[in-house]
Amino acid sequence: MPMRASRFHLATLKETPVDAEIVSHQLMLRAGMIRRHAAGIYSWLPLGLRILRKVEQIVRQEMDRAGALELLMPSFQPAELWQESGRWDQFGPELLRLKDRHERDACIGPTHEEIVTDIFRREVNSYRQLPVNFYQIQTKFRDEIRPRFGVMRSREFIMKDAYSFDLDRDAMQRSYDIMDQAYINIFDRFGLDYRAVSADSGAIGGSTSQEFHVLADSGEDAIAFSDQSDFAANIETVEALTPTGERAAPSAAMETVDTPGMHTIADLAAGLGVKAQQCLKTLIAEAEDGALVALVLRGDHELNVLKAERLEGVASPLRLAQREQIIKLLGVDIGSIGPIGLEIPTFVDHGAAQLSDFVCGANQDDKHLINANWGRDCAEPATADMRNVVAGDPSPDGKGQLRILRGIEVGHIFQLGQKYSESMQATVLDEQGKTTHPFMGCYGIGVTRVVAAAIEQNHDEHGIIWPSTLAPFQLAICPINYHKSELVKQAADEFYQKCQARGLDVFLDDRALRPGVMFSDMELIGVPHRVVFSERGLSAQQFEYKGRRDASAQELPLDDLAGFLERLFPG
């Protein structure tokens, strides 16, 4: 839709609202795309909605093209369906529960497996109707513990969710592969730099879950890639290969040293003049039975929560012990704990187990051990993989080294199998007339999050830089002295008509403003192309063009305006 500024609600802010922490949130507020009403609850103003619709349209077209069928399911969902699937009890407080006037339990849908399965079991009876994939683009509600970063993690948000149904596992895999390809098409069309990564660790039989991440330094997830193969996975799932070399032999006797005030690895490394990777980091977690368990890592490594939760006896979800509890049970404060002489179950990461002559806490306040050695100063430890991989680690597929990038998760596809079809008694008759539970897949895209992620990845000091496919307007016309100069008005109006005739989302800034204001606004809202008409230029038979990423504008011949438009927007 073409638009004149005088008829549009352009609501840009010169100053940055203080409570917006990340760039995308700041720019969305400044550009006038969204406004907040409560924590994690936003309105989309006309400008923001235009972008949201572009994202939705791309998603819709590619889903349709992949053979999925759009429908629309309710936000308000009766508790009975959730009780049937068992999730009424499993889901935490993130599920917003409520009662209607008849005191009947219900919830506002955070996702729609129950509803879609209910639809399926009523509508589909025969294998002849399979495969089928229903999808919707709809508002979800998740009562996040801490909504933050604007629409990046809001409580109410728009999601595209799709659900496939197939007769058997192989067919489910085919439906999944179709969605995988559809997602690639969708993300390609967004024009964003993204990666599809495995979100499943060592599952046999290939990947059954993939996340799609938009790459951005501010991303909350870390993604590991091989530099020599197509291996890519969320870091939380990546195996750290066990070191193959022999551990070096002890070279010095163990000693206790005073380390007053040194409570972190950084303190210790600086205070003793050693490297962090020569120190041990001992974390104390709660055990399943309420007691404590020690997790020992190399000083420069980070604990991987998913891996730790899988260790025998460690409570899941992982909970690090409270300081008071540690002092009470171990008799030593955080910062001086070490594995030697520690009387609780202890797991040592392979990296830490490989060290010799290491530094670790002495289990006495403000004291550490130096030149400690496994096997000599204590028993050989129970080892496990429990750290996050780091850049330079070998790739788990044996090819190349890992690189780490940060990403924002905007899509997730996975295979559900028969979880819901069994619990909710959804069945079809197969070719033998036998009743069978279909295999499901489920495929999500965070539509509102895509918008924020696009900004997070594409902005500069002046504002947003939209990829052309997502831009609210493809082209902005900035006439200088539109209200004073008949010449300028005529040129601008005529060009606006031409753009409109080509079906472009063109924006004509017909406000009686100084050029600087128009330019700043168009840059802030991220319009990819700008054309300027002025008395000066027109009398020299010229117009001005500047791409959003261009360093400077260029003067172009007026008689080539049509050709220029044709080249900029072919077809």
Added chain:
RNA sequence: CGGGGUGUAGCGCAGCCUGGUAGCGCAACUGCUUUGGGAGCAGUGGGUCGGGAGUUCGAAUCUCUCCACCCCGACCA
């Protein structure tokens, strides 16, 4: 939910310590001048100082309490 912080005009802030009845910049509105990078001058409107209670002759300011929001940790698209 734990830890930290903030609530004063649409936005950004000062005033609070040391009580005396609210101010600045931007934005908005009117007029004039301006028109190639967020203009100038003159004027105008807008605030239960987050809510409630208390202390006091008097509370934005002191006390208590409730609420909202933001940031850091466990969840997820």
